[in-house]
Amino acid sequence: MASSLRQSNEEASVISRSFSRFGWILHGAGVFFGAVALLPTLLQAQSSDTRQELWPGADVYVNLTDKSRFYFKYSATRESELNDYAEGQVGGYFDFYTLPLARRRLREMPDAARDKFLMFRVGYLYSQTPAAVSKPSTQHIPTVEADPRAPLPWDILLTDRNLLELRIVNGDFEPQYRNRLRLERNFRTGRFVLTPYTDTEGFYNWKYHAFDEVRYTAGLEWRVVRFLVLEEYYTRQRDTKSSPQYVNALGLTVQLYLRQKQ
Helix, strand or coil, X not given: CHHHHHHHHHHHHHHHHHHHHHHHHHHHHHHHHHHHHHHHHHHHCCCCCCEEEEEEEEEEEXXXXXXXXXXXXXXXXXXXXXXXXXXXXXXXXXXXXXXXXXXXXHHHCCCHHHHEEEEEEEXXXXXXXXXXXXXXXXXEEEEEEEEEEEEEXXXXXXXXXXXXXXXXXXXEECCEEEEEEEEECCEEECCEXXXXXXXXXXXXXXCCCEEEXXXXXXXXEEEXXXXXXXXXXXXXXXXXXCCCCEEEEEEEEEEEEECCCC
């Protein structure tokens, strides 16, 4: 009798924890997709002297070995003035990373590259803007990337992304170098892991022989389950060769991690 009662209590406890976890997931998903629904209104509420944009996207990582993976991405740009999408991008990449960092906290996120000292990436990105925008374009962008990482005090991770884009814009070769410094830290809250981050990125355009664009970003990644991360961020951009020069962008990205080690 006592054994049956204990078993019943254990089963009830497991069911309760499952519903609690499912409830948190539904709550988080509601916040995430609620933000998606409200973003067009929030963008229109910004001042008119700066272009307002929404950047939705999806990232899919497929592990091959302990040191390599495929990475596929889709992203879009929606402008409040057009009330429509102004750009779409799709790409595929191969990642190779090595030399693990001795920080256990870094392994709480499913991104295997973050606890490695160095990652190399090669790939291709296709980008197109519709005829409705002021400067329609088609871009073919082979890319080469190197990302060294360094652990800092207080469990902060520093990543220095160096990205070379061999852009072909409407048939013209216009290479571009991008350097991004990012600071991030993981925080565990019960079953979930939150990663706030901030970064600054500069763009060097060989066409003008100058750094003509800079971005400042603050965001948050939320590990919902082992293979799923939701990311929201805000970016302030200045482009000296564009009109208007400033962009306020709200980004929403779904990250999927497949074929992970058990």
